[in-house]
Every structure is written in structure tokens, then in C-alpha cells.
Amino acid sequence: MKLELATFPVTKVQWGERTVYRDGLLEIDKQELLSLVREDPKIVSADFDIALPGDETRIVNVRDVVEPRIKIAGPGCVFPGILGPVESVGSGRTHRLGGMAVVVSATYRPTILSGTAAQNSSVLDMWGPLAEATPFGSTINVVLAIKLQDGVTELEAHAAIQLAEFKIARRLAETTRELTAPEAEVFGIGEVDPALPRVVYIDSFLTNWHAPHSLVAYYGLPVRESLPTYIHPNEYLDGALTKDTRIGSGEYTYTWEWLNKGIVYRLLREHGKRLNFLGVILQRTRFEAEHGKQVTAMCAAQMAKLLRAEGAIVTRTVMSGANLVDVMLTVQACEKSGLKTVFLTPEWGGHDGTEPPFVFAVPEADAIVSTGSTDREYRLPAPKKLIGIKPGERVQLYAGDRWLSPSEELTLDDTCLAGTTDWWGGGKYTRVQY
Amino acid sequence: MSQLRVVHFVNQFFAGVGGEEKADTPVGVIQGPVGAGKRLQELLGNAAEIVVSVYCGDDYFAGHNAEAVEAIRNIARDADATLLVAGPAFSSGRYGFSCAQVCHALSALPGMTCIAAMHPENPGLETYRQHKAENVYAIPAAKSAGGMGDALARIARIALKIAGQEQIGSPAAEGYIPRGVRKDAWSGQDGAQRAVDMLLAKIAGKPFVTEIPLEDAERVPVAPAIAALAKARIALATSSGVIVKGNPDNFKAHKNVQWRKYSIENMDTMRKTDWDVLHSGFNNVFMKENPNFGIPLDASRQLEREGVFAKLHPYFYTTSGCNASVPVMKRLGQEIVADMKAEKVDGVIMVST
Amino acid sequence: MVALQLGATRVVTGTKIPNPCGDVNLPAEDDRQLRCEIVKCALEALQANLESARTFVPKINFTSG
Numbered sequence: 120m121k122l123e124l125a126t127f128p129v130t131k132v133q134w135g136e137r138t139v140y141r142d143g144l145l146e147i148d149k150q151e152l153l154s155l156v157r158e159d160p161k162i163v164s165a166d167f168d169i170a171l172p173g174d175e176t177r178i179v180n181v182r183d184v185v186e187p188r189i190k191i192a193g194p195g196c197v198f199p200g201i202l203g204p205v206e207s208v209g210s211g212r213t214h215r216l217g218g219m220a221v222v223v224s225a226t227y228r229p230t231i232l233s234g235t236a237a238q239n240s241s242v243l244d245m246w247g248p249l250a251e252a253t254p255f256g257s258t259i260n261v262v263l264a265i266k267l268q269d270g271v272t273e274l275e276a277h278a279a280i281q282l283a284e285f286k287i288a289r290r291l292a293e294t295t296r297e298l299t300a301p302e303a304e305v306f307g308i309g310e311v312d313p314a315l316p317r318v319v320y321i322d323s324f325l326t327n328w329h330a331p332h333s334l335v336a337y338y339g340l341p342v343r344e345s346l347p348t349y350i351h352p353n354e355y356l357d358g359a360l361t362k363d364t365r366i367g368s369g370e371y372t373y374t375w376e377w378l379n380k381g382i383v384y385r386l387l388r389e390h391g392k393r394l395n396f397l398g399v400i401l402q403r404t405r406f407e408a409e410h411g412k413q414v415t416a417m418c419a420a421q422m423a424k425l426l427r428a429e430g431a432i433v434t435r436t437v438m439s440g441a442n443l444v445d446v447m448l449t450v451q452a453c454e455k456s457g458l459k460t461v462f463l464t465p466e467w468g469g470h471d472g473t474e475p476p477f478v479f480a481v482p483e484a485d486a487i488v489s490t491g492s493t494d495r496e497y498r499l500p501a502p503k504k505l506i507g508i509k510p511g512e513r514v515q516l517y518a519g520d521r522w523l524s525p526s527e528e529l530t531l532d533d534t535c536l537a538g539t540t541d542w543w544g545g546g547k548y549t550r551v552q553y
Numbered sequence: 554m555s556q557l558r559v560v561h562f563v564n565q566f567f568a569g570v571g572g573e574e575k576a577d578t579p580v581g582v583i584q585g586p587v588g589a590g591k592r593l594q595e596l597l598g599n600a601a602e603i604v605v606s607v608y609c610g611d612d613y614f615a616g617h618n619a620e621a622v623e624a625i626r627n628i629a630r631d632a633d634a635t636l637l638v639a640g641p642a643f644s645s646g647r648y649g650f651s652c653a654q655v656c657h658a659l660s661a662l663p664g665m666t667c668i669a670a671m672h673p674e675n676p677g678l679e680t681y682r683q684h685k686a687e688n689v690y691a692i693p694a695a696k697s698a699g700g701m702g703d704a705l706a707r708i709a710r711i712a713l714k715i716a717g718q719e720q721i722g723s724p725a726a727e728g729y730i731p732r733g734v735r736k737d738a739w740s741g742q743d744g745a746q747r748a749v750d751m752l753l754a755k756i757a758g759k760p761f762v763t764e765i766p767l768e769d770a771e772r773v774p775v776a777p778a779i780a781a782l783a784k785a786r787i788a789l790a791t792s793s794g795v796i797v798k799g800n801p802d803n804f805k806a807h808k809n810v811q812w813r814k815y816s817i818e819n820m821d822t823m824r825k826t827d828w829d830v831l832h833s834g835f836n837n838v839f840m841k842e843n844p845n846f847g848i849p850l851d852a853s854r855q856l857e858r859e860g861v862f863a864k865l866h867p868y869f870y871t872t873s874g875c876n877a878s879v880p881v882m883k884r885l886g887q888e889i890v891a892d893m894k895a896e897k898v899d900g901v902i903m904v905s906t
Numbered sequence: 907m908v909a910l911q912l913g914a915t916r917v918v919t920g921t922k923i924p925n926p927c928g929d930v931n932l933p934a935e936d937d938r939q940l941r942c943e944i945v946k947c948a949l950e951a952l953q954a955n956l957e958s959a960r961t962f963v964p965k966i967n968f969t970s971g
Binding site: 565618772773774775776777778780782785788793835836838839841843845847849851852853855856861862879886900902904905906 | 909912913914915916920923924925926927928932937938941942945946948949952953954955956957958959962
């Protein structure tokens, strides 16, 4: 199973008469895109904007960020189960627009007002301290700002937001259909030298089984309380893993990140060179009683052993203390069964680094790579331009939070900001012991 | 460049006063370097001068902590010293402790830097790791005074940097024991690459260095048991975020910095009154419908009626503990306990989610 | 597990995170009885003479997960 991923770099985006890509320039017919979005009657207002790295622009009510990709050859489509039928993906040829992203900013009247199933959003600045700390501060962002009609259920809100951004992403990627990419890479995990160390990637992510959308979906099906599942790494590249788009807080994940997971690309590129990449074990957390945590930990380790792995890299999502327990127990179960295990993760530590990095740990977690702290504080200067909100309006980033005036200077932490948390090792920010 | 003025702290033995029999010697002063301090002065050359050596008996320090520290601080201040060297204490636990305490106290003086030296397993390092002061450096030394030469050389290396007003880098680069402060940094390689490199080293049995050393859990002494439960006053507390409906006290859904107590006088269940639940770390639906899940009032009232314990305290204590800062929660805990003690509460049932 | 790591000395095992003192799948009276068992276990913990931290498990059955 091989996937050729062809990259068409975008260095300039502008509005034009037609939607077309040529030599790094992406021209967009705004009216065409607007009519695509308006196909959904649940969207009562929509507008587009372009936000460039360096602009003193603040985007508010951010729900998701997605990279335009389209399948050119091979079974299925990008975002199978959502934009097309459920068909196994990860082979053939897929085109992507590099250096740009579609950001969706959305408002609607929520019906769940507290707890883990409640909606939330984040802030994205294209300049200043925040822009440097997130990958989305360096991409040319086509921003879709929408408002949904009153009375939508939470699940309808997610579906409307997701469909709108995915249709736009697909339409933009479609511009490359007949073109030949300047660069392309072929990915797969076929047979290699059997002497190479056998490595498995355990992708641990939090799901809220009781919520309308559980936070993470596989082929569009929300993952709820299932046990570990074995998948092919190429599936990420075609958007097999997606997320709840009502949840925009920086504490969670963005579709763009699922398509561009640092650790997956690194392992794919090392396959056949320094290691034998056996594949991916998806593991949902967090079980709400100790029994469940122990079973998932045992099962993930056992699955890795059945694959005859010698080593495992484990990652996680969401800075929840409770889900850290599931993941630490998984690291422990792996080590105890003879698998050499590395835990790649952000840490807490407080914003001056004097608090404990973890609230819970196991002695077997002796090989940790830190992607930095999620407790950083940012002083963000006032923007010249706001997208996703009218000047003078205020925003509440999550249920129960204070109301902020985004046109002013803000002091926020990583949970409020889009993309500053590095779950999957794509960045170089870390913390060091002093 | 003006010469760095150094104060050297030692115990009674290294001051030449005497051995174990002189451990109750109070704080004393010697002008210039003493004992091994003379060797240290040689290593420092002209860049720094040990202007005064101060000593204190190990037992005297342990029994008169505050006075000893105060005296030593005054000596350092009067001597215009901006560098303190404490030890080397090697494996001596009492000496290591006093070195760490002196460093902690003097680190608050303006412009002061402190260097202590002791064996990495010396319990004095617990104090050092607890305070996490960035102007205090603990140098690893051997177990016994046979390692004096090496320890002095390491101390001198850092002291000379300080004398030259150079930046002191990371523990790995400079050879000191980390305090456990985590500082932002940017690696030359992304996390994914470092993870693969670390895993391949681990599989091959090659050495690697974890990027997050795990801290030991804090040991909390066990409070004495309740001797006579039938006479006891029991209070209920929770971190699940059960609060008064409408949130009049402005609790946040996470990272709270406050606690409250709310009345449950004459109530025998949480269900009949209107409460809210504000905690963004779990599904609040069940708790909202039946707050007895977080404040087990119905069960506690029944047991109170049956005489299992004497009195259910008429208030419950609450905060929302989601994503909380550990030091903040420690402070809240101490405040809550002070309130409970004033109200003669004997035992607490604390429910957390 | 987290409680023990952070220094709690008398730890009683509850049921599930969203409802530590109860079970939403039980009828009201059974749920209340279960709660009584948990509180009783907590009261026993308060009376136990301990040298070091210990976990106490109430005598209950509940829907796990």
C-alpha cells in the first residue's frame, strides 16, 4: 500500500475572477466559494478573508484549521466517511496545497452550557508572540467566518462547520488536479530489512464518549469507548482521522495537525532506513474508572507485542490529568512486557517552570521527550484587524470563562490559542531542567 | 573588574574547631579562608577573595535554625559578600542540610549567588530542590573528604564564571545538580526526531537522557486516626466544582484560585436544592442532576442519624480542581484546613473527580 | 493513583470520575445504599492507624468503564 503525496506550494493568495492555481499563486473566486458554503441552509451568514503571516490580524472564534488535500488516484477520497463513502484510504496519489490553510471561525447558540461536552474556541494572531508559537502563524490562511442559525443541535453545528471548511479545502485543492507537482514523496510501510528495529506508534487521544461528537472520529465515526485499534499510517494523510469542529480550544487538536502529524511523517521517512515501522495503534482515553485504564493499557501493549514490536513511541492529546493516567499506565504496560518505550509529550510545570511537570507518573517512564509546556502565558498586543467578530463585540472562549474584548491587548495561556500545543513532535520548542 | 568578595560557610569540623564533640558550637567567624578554604582561595586566584569564613556546629544549627541563619546572613552582608560558598558537605546529612538552608536564606540578599557542594544523595538536596532558587547552585561532590580536591575545583570553576560575570548555563553544560526548574528552550531538532533517536538508542542499549526527569512524590506524614468516631465532627469537601446555582462567587471552569464553604444545614440530600457544577474536566451532567455524587450528603446524614459519628459539619467546602496549579491548590488546602480546625472539625471526606 | 502520588495518605476508591460517590445505572435507592458503603469506608479509613499511605476499597459492585 503506497501513497504518493504531491505538494503544490502556495506563496501568494489573492481574490480573482476564477479559482485557479499557477506557479505558487492561488487565485480564488470568492463568490464561488460563498455559494458552496451557502448550500447549507444552517449557515445564515458567511464571509471570507485572507490573513497573511505578519499581518496585525487577530482571528477569533477559531474552531478548526484544515489543509487543502484531494485524492487524484486510488480508492476513496480525502476525509472518507465525511466527503465520500467509507472506503479504505492511504494509497494512490493525493495532492496537497503546502504553506496555506483554511481556518474556520464560527459562532452559534450552544445548547450544552458546561462540562466537557461544551463548545469552545481559540484565538489566532498572525503576528507577535502567538504567531511564532503556532504553525498557523506561518501559513497563508484563507479564513471562513460563519454564523449558524439558532436552534441547531450540537451535532448539527459540528457537521455544518466541518462540511463547510472541508468543501472549501477540497475546492481549493481541486485546482491542482491536472497539474504536476514540483515535489512528491511516496509513503508506505512495506517489507524491509528484517534486522531493522521494529517500532510501533501508539497514538493515544482523549475522547468524550458521552458527548454528541466524541472529539475524534475515524472515517467520520466518533470513537467512543473502544479498545485499541490497529491502522496504517498512510490513513492519516488522507484525513481518516478528524475531530469535533465545535471544539476549537488550543487544549485539543486541529484537523490540520491530524493531516500533518510530526511523529508519523518521521517514522514513515525512517522506515527501511533506521527502523521498521510496523504501523499505528490508535488508543482512546480516558476511561473513567481504574479498571478501564488498566484494560486499555494492557491491550495496547499486548497488541504491540502481537505485532512483534521491539519499541514503541507513545503520544497523547489534551492536558487532562485523568487521561495522563491511562497513558502512563500504557507506557508501564509496554515496558513491563519488554517493549522499549519513549513517551513524546508536552508538560505542565507552571508558567515559570517551578511546578511539577506531571501530576502522575510511573517509574517505567524513563525516556521522555518534551515538546514544552502548555502553561505558557502570552501578552498579545492589540490587533489592527479582527476576523470572526465585529469590533466592540466580546467573546467567551469556553463555557464559564470570562468575556474578552479581542480588539484589546490580551493575556492568555496556551489553552486559549490555536495550535501552540505540540502533541506530535512537529516543533522544536521544549523545556530543559535547570 | 572588581574582585568578587566571598563568604565561606563550613561546619565545626572543617573550621578546625573540633569533631563531633563540638557539634554544638554556635556561629563563629574567622577572617579570610580557613582549612580547605585556603586551597579554594588558591584556585580562585585574584578573581575572588574569601573575605570571611563563618562556621556553625551541625547540632547547633539543627537546634537554632533561625538564629544561626540570621547571624550568618548579617555576617555576609556586613562583609559585602556577593558569593557564598557552603561546604563541601560530602555525605554528612546535618552539614548538607545546614549548607542548603544557609544558601536558601542568603539567596534573598541582593546580588548574592550561592554555591553549595555535597554528594548527590545528601538529603540536604531536598531543600535545594524544594526552593528552586535560580541563584543557588549545588555542585556534586564525592561521599567523603577524599574528594575535596575535585569538589573545590568544580566550585572554583563556577565561582570564576560568576566573578567574570559570565552567564551560567544548563546543569549539563556547567556540571551542577538541577534544582528542578523547567525553562523554555528551543532544540535544534523537532520532537519527533528526538523521540525516534531516543527510542533507537534505548532499543540498542545505548545511553540516552530523558528530557523530563521524574520528581519524587512529596511525603506527607499520616495524620493520627480518629480515636472515637461516635464523638467526631465530620466535614464534606470536594474538588468536583459543586457550587451555588448561578455561580455568585465567580468560580472558573478551570485553574481556580479560590475555595468556598456553603451551608447544608437542615438538608438531608443535595438533590432537592439547586446547585450548579462547574468543572471543565469531566462530564458534569450526572453531578448536576445528583450532586450527592460529589458531596455525599444523603448517605452522610443517614449515618449521622444512626450515630456512626456525632455531627455532620453544616458547611461543605468546595472548589473546582480542573487543570489547577499545584502550589495554588496547596495554599487552598491549607486555608480550608485552618477554617475546619477553627470549627473543631475532626475528620474530612474529600471527594475528587 | 493520582491522589497517592500527590501525597494523600488515606485514599478511598470511588466509582467513576463523573460520579465518584454513586452509580448512575442503579435505581435511586440502590445508588444511595452504594453511597452509604463508600462513606462508611471513608469513615473506617479515618479510624485506621497508619504508618504510611493506604488505599481503602469499599465493598461495592458498580458498572465499570
